[in-house]
Amino acid sequence: MNEANKTTALFWRKMGVMIDASLPLMKALATVVKEIPERDPLRNVICGVAAAIESGSTLKEALARYPEAFPPTVLALAEVGEMTGAIEQSMFKIADGYDNGTFSAGEMPGQGTCAQYAAPAADAAENDDTAVKYVKMVIGEAVKSRASDIHFEWVNGNMRVRRRIDGVLHGMEAPPVPIQASVIRRLKIMGAMNVAERRVPQDGRIQLNVSGADLDCRVSAVPCVTGESISIRILNKQPVLPGLDRAGFSPENLEKIAGWLKQPGGMIVTAGPAGSGKTTLLYTCLKELNSDGVKIVTVEDPVEYVIAGVNQVAVRQELGLTFPGALQGMLRQDPDVFMIGEMRDMDTLSIGVNAALTGRLVLTSLYANEAPAAVMRMIEMGLDPFFVSSALLGVCAQRLVRRICPECREEYKPEPRLVELAKAGPGMKFFRGKGCPACNQTGYLGRIAIHEMLGINDRIRSVLAHDCDLAALRKAARDTGMMTLREDGLAKVKQGITTIDELLRIAV
Ligand SMILES: [Zn+2]
Incomplete structure (x- = not known):
């Protein structure tokens, strides 16, 4: 019989005896593990098993993490023992199995940090x-x-x-x-x-x-x-909201969004996946609009920033305050500007569109990867393309890329493959952060947004009225001056603000 089998069998037999003597499982483990020689890999394994049980696993689940030491039959025996409450009987059977060679303890993970577990039981x-x-x-x-x-x-x-x-x-x-x-x-x-x-x-x-x-x-x-x-x-608790001019917009895009925000009515949508900063962008816009002459109300789930002078309501499903319910209530407050945290369903969408069509500026966000896709998403949710044409001012899709750390920025040559992937033109310079104490050796410090802005114009309206599909919409938007996320990102790579790797990670 091999040495590992002998130690393993002995371990289980001792465990059975301890539990038979009414010792709790964790106590028994802590006692028996100390008798396994420190160099023996089994000790490391048992420490891992004990830690798993302590954090809520059953014995069977804990053993299952070490398939090299405990074959399926051992797991089954442990499970039966736990179910019947006669765990010591299972342990004796497991010990017999290792003794007579039915089970074999194979290569176990070597000694790890875990060895200290069985050191003098700490208080x-x-x-x-x-x-x-x-x-x-x-x-x-x-x-x-x-x-x-x-x-x-x-x-x-x-x-x-x-x-x-x-x-x-x-x-x-x-x-x-x-x-x-x-x-x-x-x-x-x-x-x-x-x-x-x-x-x-x-x-x-x-x-x-x-x-x-x-x-x-x-x-x-x-x-x-x-x-x-x-x-x-x-x-x-005291977040610093950047002004619109410091939100990462290119000069052309800044002019576009500032123009939309000056409109007396209509809907502005920010789009992006989770963590793209689309909600923060809504707050930045609200801050821009916030003044004594303007009544602003919001319905959010949850409220992430509190802005002085803005009437913010958090949805409370458990109290019956649903998104559509809260929206109807806030509309009766006769707001000039209405922020709706996120468009998740047709009910919310149609209330928002109605508000936009009756002379209110509506700001909201939508889960979509790019600007034309956000427009299509609204139609898929059930909104008539005609209402999109008449209510929507524009969509701003956003992503966040990491900024190169200014303390350790250097010029370098990226792999030609990456340059080609990003469709960067010839002769372009590239930068990266070397890594320094200021950036925790990551080469990056903070993030900046990249944008894709689709404004509703006659060309887009015509597409929406006739052949309303994503490809046609994207082409019309490109033809009328929309910079894609990749193009806006590439401009920021060119300026040495971010790296080509970041751009490719976020938008290709
Ligand atoms: Zn640095």
């Missing part, structure tokens, strides 16, 4: 204390690096921590294994969640003050098959 209170310090450190670091969210996930029984900066995820230092479960517990306590509940998703909020800035964090805990994962979205 639970001490772990909690360390977890509190760790959470404070991680959130502080994330905020300092301008991260928008932090994610705590489980990979192979170990915790992985990542933060998102300028839309891209970066790894962070994970807590030591013994306190990983305490970190999850700590985050749930901070978010005022039920700590014992690990089967259903939960939401919570954390109010924090990090180096003088008030932060409002949304916390979400979700039970995944690998363990309970937590994500934190960091919202700054």
Whole structure:
């Protein structure tokens, strides 16, 4: 019999004995794991199993992460034991199987950070204390690096921590294994969640003050098959909204949108996928319009920025305050400008169009990849093309690309393949960030928007009235001066604001 089988069989037999003596599963694991030699890879595996159980997995689920050590029959036995409550019987059977060679313990992952799990059992209170310090450190670091969210996930029984900066995820230092479960517990306590509940998703909020800035964090805990994962979205309570002239518009596009905003009535739509900044752009427009002589109302889900002087309403489905219901109510307030967070259905769309046709400026957003597609989307939702023609002023599709860090910008030659993909002309110069302390070695600092603006004109109206399809609409828009997202992005590559990689990541 091979050595690995012998150790594994011994482990299971001891576990069976402990549980037979009424020791709880986690206690038994913590005791028996200490008897496995430190160099033995089984120790690492069992530590991973223990961590998984601690974060909410069943024994079977925890074992299933190490198929090289535990074949399917072992998992089945563990499951039967858990279901019948006679887990020790299953453990004895598993031990027999390894002893007589029915099961074979194959190559196991080598010794990892996990070895410290079985080091002298740390006091639970001490772990909690360390977890509190760790959470404070991680959130502080994330905020300092301008991260928008932090994610705590489980990979192979170990915790992985990542933060998102300028839309891209970066790894962070994970807590030591013994306190990983305490970190999850700590985050749930901070978010005022039920700590014992690990089967259903939960939401919570954390109010924090990090180096003088008030932060409002949304916390979400979700039970995944690998363990309970937590994500934190960091919202700054005093966001700085850029003015319209600093929102990344090219001079031509700035003139276009400023013109639309001067109209007494009609609809302006911002379009893009999630995280493209289309809602922020709506707020930027509202800020531009906000003055004593103008009544502005909004219906949003949720309200993301509070603007002084604007009447903002958050939809509350659970209280019966639905999107269409709130819209009707706000219309009775007789607004000049009406912001509708997002067009999700025909009800919302038709209320918005009616408001636009009766002399109100309506600002809203739509989930669509490009400007002509947003127009088609409104028609697909059930809006008559004639109403699109008469109510819509224009669509502004937007994406965010990362800005090159000004501290470490350098000229370089990208691969010819990329230059060709981006359809960049000959003789163009390209820049990138080398990476420096100012940008956390990423080469990027902050983001800038790129745009594609389709204004309704006679040529577009004619397409909408006759052959109303995406290709014809796109051609008419291009012929009448619309810069595509790629063209606007390429102009920003040319100016050394962003990289060709960013452009290709976002818009090709
Ligand atoms: Zn830099």
